[in-house]
Amino acid sequence: MNRYATDVGSQTLKSVGTPCLILDRDRMDRNVARLRGRLDRLGVQLRPxxxxxxxxxxxxxxxxxxxxxxxxxxxxxxxxxxxxxxxxxxxxxxxxxxxxxxxxxxxxxxxxxxxxxxxxxxxxxxxxxxxxxxxxxxxxxxxxxxxxxxxxxxxxxxxxxxxxxxxxxxxxxxxxxxxxxxxxxxxxxxxxxxxxxxxxxxxxxxxxxxxxxxxxxxxxxxxxxxxxxxxxxxxxxxxxxxGVFVFFDLVMAGIGVCAIDDIAVSVLGTVIGHQPEKGWILVDAGWMAMSRDRGTAKQAVDQGYGLVCDIDGRPLGDLILSEANQEHGIITVRPGSTASLPDLPIGTRLRILPNHACATGAQHDSYHVVRGQSDSIEAVWPRFGGW
Amino acid sequence: MNRYATDVGSQTLKSVGTPCLILDRDRMDRNVARLRGRLDRLGVQLRPxxxxxxxxxxxxxxxxxxxxxxxxxxxxxxxxxxxxxxxxxxxxxxxxxxxxxxxxxxxxxxxxxxxxxxxxxxxxxxxxxxxxxxxxxxxxxxxxxxxxxxxxxxxxxxxxxxxxxxxxxxxxxxxxxxxxxxxxxxxxxxxxxxxxxxxxxxxxxxxxxxxxxxxxxxxxxxxxxxxxxxxxxxxxxxxxxxGVFVFFDLVMAGIGVCAIDDIAVSVLGTVIGHQPEKGWILVDAGWMAMSRDRGTAKQAVDQGYGLVCDIDGRPLGDLILSEANQEHGIITVRPGSTASLPDLPIGTRLRILPNHACATGAQHDSYHVVRGQSDSIEAVWPRFGGW
Missing domain, CATH: 3.20.20.10 (Alanine racemase)
Incomplete structure (x- = not known):
C-alpha cells in the first residue's frame, strides 16, 4: 500500500463510498497550532x-x-x-x-x-x-x-x-x-x-x-x-x-479540553432505513466504523456511539448514534431531549463525531481529507494499523 | 497484500511478535462440523x-x-x-x-x-x-x-x-x-x-x-x-x-451456546510489567488488540476485556483483562475471586480469549493458525477490513 497521500480526482462528501473516515484539515491545523503556541509559551518541546x-x-x-x-x-x-x-x-x-x-x-x-x-x-x-x-x-x-x-x-x-x-x-x-x-x-x-x-x-x-x-x-x-x-x-x-489533541473527540470535549467544533475527525455515513414507531433512523455506520468505544458513557453527557452532524459537520440538534451493530448504526434523539426526529430520507449523508479518535481511527485504513465547509475531498491519507 | 495463506517458516507461539491474533484450526473445524451436522438434521442449508x-x-x-x-x-x-x-x-x-x-x-x-x-x-x-x-x-x-x-x-x-x-x-x-x-x-x-x-x-x-x-x-x-x-x-x-459460530467467543459462552474451550480465537500477548501492590500484571495487549467490546459486561459473568489463558490456551484460574489502554492491558484476578495472582515474569506469553470474535478480529490483519496443543504456527491467513 502507498504510504503517502494520494490524489482522489473529484470525489466529494456526496460521492465517496460510505462509511469512511473524514478529516477536516483546517480543524486539525488549528488544534496543532493551539498546543504548539501553548508549549512555546511554557518553554517545553512538543513530542507528539x-x-x-x-x-x-x-x-x-x-x-x-x-x-x-x-x-x-x-x-x-x-x-x-x-x-x-x-x-x-x-x-x-x-x-x-x-x-x-x-x-x-x-x-x-x-x-x-x-x-x-x-x-x-x-x-x-x-x-x-x-x-x-x-x-x-x-x-x-x-x-x-x-x-x-x-x-x-x-x-x-x-x-x-x-x-x-x-x-x-x-x-x-x-x-x-x-x-x-x-x-x-x-x-x-x-x-x-x-x-x-x-x-x-x-x-x-x-x-x-x-x-x-x-x-x-x-x-x-x-x-x-x-x-x-x-x-x-x-x-x-x-x-x-x-496524541489525541491533533483531532480531539467527544471525550475531550466532555472534559472541557476542546469544543465540539474543534473535533477534526468524523465518520461519514448514509441513511439506509427508518423505524419510525421506534424513533430510529438507520445508518451504514455501525461499530465497525465507529469502534466499540463508549468513552462518554461515564461523562455528564453520554453521546452514545457518536454525535450526529449534517454533511457539513454541524450537529443536528440532539441526534446521537445510540446503538451500533457491526454495520448498522441506530440514530435517535438523545434520551431526555424534547427534540423531534428530523426527516432524513434514505441516501442522506451524515457525519458522526467519535467518542475516541484513536479508537475510531483504528477502524479505517485512510483519512478522506476535507477543509472547512467545502465538500470536496482534497486527498486520501493512508493510515496503518498492526504491530 | 497477498489474499491467501502464507507459509511462516518455523514461527511458534513463543517467537512470534505480540500482540497477534491466534486461530486454533482444530477448534474452528469442530465448530463448523457441529453446526453443519445440526443443520443437516434440520434439513436447512447453511449460508455462513x-x-x-x-x-x-x-x-x-x-x-x-x-x-x-x-x-x-x-x-x-x-x-x-x-x-x-x-x-x-x-x-x-x-x-x-x-x-x-x-x-x-x-x-x-x-x-x-x-x-x-x-x-x-x-x-x-x-x-x-x-x-x-x-x-x-x-x-x-x-x-x-x-x-x-x-x-x-x-x-x-x-x-x-x-x-x-x-x-x-x-x-x-x-x-x-x-x-x-x-x-x-x-x-x-x-x-x-x-x-x-x-x-x-x-x-x-x-x-x-x-x-x-x-x-x-x-x-x-x-x-x-x-x-x-x-x-x-x-x-x-x-x-x-x-457468523460468529466459526470462532465463538466469551459472549456466546456466556449465553450457553458454546463452552470456553470451543473458542477458537485468542490474542497472544507478552507480560511487560507488574504493579504488585495493586494486584496487576501488565501485558502488551490493550484495547487495540482486543477491541473495546465489553459484551460480557451485561452477562452473569463479566469477563472484562478478555479471559486470560496460558500459552496453550488453558484458562489461568480467575485471571481476566480487567482494564485496557491502547497498548496496555491490565490483568487482575476477577473481582470477588479468592484466587491469588500467579507469578508471571516479564516476557511470559499469554493467550486472551475475546468477548466478541468479530470485533477482536477486526483489530488484526491476519490469523496465526495453530492446531490444538502444538505451539507451532502452521500458517498465516490474511484478513481484510474496510468497506
Whole structure:
C-alpha cells in the first residue's frame, strides 16, 4: 500500500463510498497550532504521540520537524515513521525483551529510538543487548504519577536507582517519563490543572532523586492531551507528549479540553432505513466504523456511539448514534431531549463525531481529507494499523 | 497484500511478535462440523456469514462449497470473496442507492449477489437500476422478528406487498430475511429456543403473506449463532445464516451456546510489567488488540476485556483483562475471586480469549493458525477490513 497521500480526482462528501473516515484539515491545523503556541509559551518541546493519527501525512503536520521528535506506542509505528524519515522517536510502552531486536534494527538504520521500562528485569535485558551489540540503547524510566497504569512510584528512590544501575551496565539512562492517564476522568478545570501539576511534580521528583543518586537524567517527559492543555507551569519538564489533541473527540470535549467544533475527525455515513414507531433512523455506520468505544458513557453527557452532524459537520440538534451493530448504526434523539426526529430520507449523508479518535481511527485504513465547509475531498491519507 | 495463506517458516507461539491474533484450526473445524451436522438434521442449508472471519482461507473451511453460498455485511467483503471464486452471496445490510453500482459490477462479473431492503424507496432504486441495465437484481425483504434493528413487521402485509410490487417493476423478489439479534441477550436455553422459533415464525409468516398476495418468495432466510444452535425445527425455512459460530467467543459462552474451550480465537500477548501492590500484571495487549467490546459486561459473568489463558490456551484460574489502554492491558484476578495472582515474569506469553470474535478480529490483519496443543504456527491467513 502507498504510504503517502494520494490524489482522489473529484470525489466529494456526496460521492465517496460510505462509511469512511473524514478529516477536516483546517480543524486539525488549528488544534496543532493551539498546543504548539501553548508549549512555546511554557518553554517545553512538543513530542507528539503519533498513535492517534498513524499516518505519515498527518504526522508531518503535527511534528515540529520532519525528523521528529515524536512518540510511538508500537514498534510498527516506529518502523513506519522511520521509513518516512522520522529519526527521533520514543517508544512509550514498556519494552518486552523479545522486542529488543527490532529496537536494535531501527537504531542501526539511524533512528534515535529510546525505550521505556519500569523494572530491573527489563533494564538488565536492555543493558545485555547493548553490551552484546555495542549499541548503547537509551531508556526512560516510567513513573507512575497517578496510579493509572504502569511505572515506578516517584518517591521510590531505591527502585529508581536499582533500575538506573542495571541500565547503565551497558545501556544508558536518558530520563524519566510519565503519563497522567487519570486526567481523562477529570471533571473540571481545577481537577485538570491539579492533574497536570501532579504529573509534572512526579516526573521532576523522580528525576531529582536519580540525579541526587549520581545519575545524569537529561529528559523529563510528561504528557496527556488534558494535562498538556491545562498545565500552568512546567518547571523542570523538558518535553510534552500528547496524541489525541491533533483531532480531539467527544471525550475531550466532555472534559472541557476542546469544543465540539474543534473535533477534526468524523465518520461519514448514509441513511439506509427508518423505524419510525421506534424513533430510529438507520445508518451504514455501525461499530465497525465507529469502534466499540463508549468513552462518554461515564461523562455528564453520554453521546452514545457518536454525535450526529449534517454533511457539513454541524450537529443536528440532539441526534446521537445510540446503538451500533457491526454495520448498522441506530440514530435517535438523545434520551431526555424534547427534540423531534428530523426527516432524513434514505441516501442522506451524515457525519458522526467519535467518542475516541484513536479508537475510531483504528477502524479505517485512510483519512478522506476535507477543509472547512467545502465538500470536496482534497486527498486520501493512508493510515496503518498492526504491530 | 497477498489474499491467501502464507507459509511462516518455523514461527511458534513463543517467537512470534505480540500482540497477534491466534486461530486454533482444530477448534474452528469442530465448530463448523457441529453446526453443519445440526443443520443437516434440520434439513436447512447453511449460508455462513463471512463478516466474522473476513478471510478467504477461513471462508473456504466454513462454506459448504468454494463457490458459496455465503453472507456478507459489506460490499468490500463481497468483492474480496468474489475475487476468490465465491459466486453465491447475500449482502445482508440494507442497500443504499449509491451502492447499487458496485452491486451491478459484482453481478456483471458473474456473482449471484442479492441485496436486502425494507422500504419502498430502496425497492424503487433497485428496480430502476435493473431496468436501466437489464440486470434483474434479486432482493430480499428484511423482516423485523424481534424489534432489534431493521426490517418490516412480519404482519405488515400492506408494506410487504408495496415493497414487492416496487421491486418486481424491474428487479425481482428473491425472498425474505430476518436476524434474531435480540437472541444475544437470551439468558437460558428456553429463551434461546423461543428466540429461534420467533425468528422462524416471523420469516415464514412474511413469506406466506407475500405468497398469498401472488408473489413468488423462494428464499426464507433466518439466522444468528444462538438461534442456529437452539432451533428445534425450521419448517418453512430454506437457509440459516450464522457468523460468529466459526470462532465463538466469551459472549456466546456466556449465553450457553458454546463452552470456553470451543473458542477458537485468542490474542497472544507478552507480560511487560507488574504493579504488585495493586494486584496487576501488565501485558502488551490493550484495547487495540482486543477491541473495546465489553459484551460480557451485561452477562452473569463479566469477563472484562478478555479471559486470560496460558500459552496453550488453558484458562489461568480467575485471571481476566480487567482494564485496557491502547497498548496496555491490565490483568487482575476477577473481582470477588479468592484466587491469588500467579507469578508471571516479564516476557511470559499469554493467550486472551475475546468477548466478541468479530470485533477482536477486526483489530488484526491476519490469523496465526495453530492446531490444538502444538505451539507451532502452521500458517498465516490474511484478513481484510474496510468497506
Amino acid at each position: 504521540h503519533l498513535k492517534t493519527a498513524k499516518s505519515v501525512d498527518a504526522a508531518r503536520r503535527v511534528m515540529t520537524s520532519p525528523a521528529g521528535p515524536a512518540t510511538v506506542s508500537t514498534l510498527k509505528e516506529a518502523e513506519q515513521f522511520a521509513l518516512a524519515g522520522v529519526t527521533d522517536l520514543t517508544y512509550a510502552v514498556g519494552i518486552s525483551p523479545d522486542k529488543i531486536d527490532r529496537v536494535l534494527a531501527l537504531r542501526a538504520s539511524g533512528v534515535d529510538l529510546s525505550v521505556t521500562l519500569d523494572t530491573v528485569e527489563q533494564a538488565r535485558a536492555v543493558a545485555e543487548a547493548s553490551r552484546r551489540t555495542g549499541d548503547i540503547i537509551p531508556a526512560l524510566i516510567e513513573i507512575d504519577c497517578d496510579g493509572h497504569r504502569s511505572g515506578v512510584l516517584p518517591e521510590d528512590q531505591a527502585l529508581l536507582v536499582d533500575i538506573a544501575r542495571a541500565l547503565e551496565n551497558g545501556a544508558s539512562l536518558r530520563g524519566v517519563l510519565t503519563h497522567a492517564g487519570a486526567s481523562y476522568g477529570a471533571i473540571d478545570d481545577e481537577a485538570l490543572r491539579a492533574a497536570a501539576e501532579g504529573e509534572r511534580a512526579a516526573a521532576v521528583r523522580a528525576a531529582t532523586l536519580l540525579r541526587e543518586a549520581g545519575f545524569v537524567c537529561p529528559v523529563v517527559s510528561v504528557g496527556s492531551t488534558p494535562t498538556a492543555h491545562f498545565a500552568q507551569a512546567l518547571d523542570g519538564v523538558t518535553e510534552m507528549r500528547a | 456469514h463471512l463478516k466474522t472471519a473476513k478471510s478467504v482461507d477461513a471462508a473456504r473451511r466454513v462454506m459448504t462449497s468454494p463457490a458459496g453460498p455465503a453472507t456478507v455485511s459489506t460490499l468490500k467483503e463481497a468483492e474480496q470473496f468474489a475475487l476468490a471464486g465465491v459466486t453465491d452471496l447475500t449482502y445482508a445490510v440494507g442497500i443504499s442507492p449509491d451502492k447499487i453500482d458496485r452491486v451491478l459490477a459484482l453481478r456483471a462479473s458473474g456473482v449471484d449477489l442479492s441485496v436486502t431492503l425494507d422500504t419502498v424507496e430502496q425497492a424503487r432504486a433497485v428496480a430502476e437500476a435493473s431496468r436501466r441495465t437489464g440486470d434483474i437484481i434479486p432482493a430480499l425483504i428484511e423482516i423485523d422478528c424481534d424489534g432489534h434493528r431493521s426490517g418490516v413487521l412480519p404482519e405488515d402485509q400492506a408494506l410487504l406487498v408495496d415493497i414487492a410490487r416496487a421491486l418486481e417493476n424491474g428487479a425481482s423478489l428473491r425472498g425474505v430475511l430476518t436476524h434474531a439479534g435480540a437472541s444475544y441477550g437470551a439468558i437460558d436455553d428456553e429463551a434461546l429456543r423461543a428466540a429461534a422459533e420467533g425468528e422462524r415464525a416471523a420469516a415464514v409468516r412474511a413469506a406466506t403473506l407475500l405468497r398469498e398476495a401472488g408473489f413468488v418468495c423462494p428464499v426464507v432466510s433466518v439466522g444468528s449463532t444462538p438461534t442456529a444452535h437452539f432451533a428445534q425445527a425450521l419448517d418453512g425455512v430454506t437457509e440459516m445464516r450464522a
